[in-house]
Amino acid sequence: MKNNLYNMRCLDIYLSGLSKEQYDNIKHEIDPSKMKRGPLVSWDIFMDSYQKKIRDARKSSEIKQVYALAEKFRWRNDLKLAFKEYEYEALVITDLNQKIIWLNDGFTKMTGYSKNFAINKSPKFLHGENTSLEAKLRFREKIAQNKPFKEIIINYKKDRTAYNCEIKVIPLFNDNTTHYLAFEQKVR
Structure with a gap:
């Protein structure tokens, strides 16, 4: 199940980066009835997590400087x-x-x-x-x-x-x- 969700997320990311022409060329290969949908992982969710990691790393660096x-x-x-x-x-x-x-x-x-x-x-x-x-x-x-x-x-x-x-x-x-x-x- 986890692997399938991972593959779906990868497919979502891949498809979102295609032009209309590129999508039209491959859409016949995609059969939605065979796909189990999981939650859509969006760029916003990724960026929120990424920004939090950056803030945490910055804070950790500041604390180390104060400790020094x-x-x-x-x-x-x-x-x-x-x-x-x-x-x-x-x-x-x-x-x-x-x-x-x-x-x-x-x-x-x-x-x-x-x-x-x-x-x-x-x-x-x-x-x-x-x-x-x-x-x-x-x-x-x-x-x-x-x-x-x-x-x-x-x-x-x-x-x-x-x-x-x-x-x-x-x-x-x-x-x-x-x-x-x-x-x-x-x-x-």
Whole structure:
């Protein structure tokens, strides 16, 4: 049965790639009464699966890059747990002066700013006219407390479109805090 479904899928793919003239030349060889139809496998289904594999591979690569930095700076955080618990579009690592030292491709996709532009800048460049002073003050206070926290702040893309950004920040430490890791995603 599985083999027959596989053959049908292959036939579907093959036939979909033929021109009308090519199909007309072989249609007499196809006897639908002898074929058992299974679910049609479409290109959309394949592409959804393929895109998921690409996203998973990209995420795995990003996590490996963060682990490499963790090894370099001897961070003792449980990063496996953090990546398991927190969803994100963008990952941003800053130093103690809040200068960006590393970010993922999701940051560019979410904000429109290139990695090269953002490196060595403070994430404050994403703020704009509707970024509330209260949210900025809460952010500073929470950073000073040196504990993990979550904040929602209005940021601006490169094209100056505002968006609500949920940011989960984790202080990264060895003997002392050396950096901060932010898990960021757009929220409504």
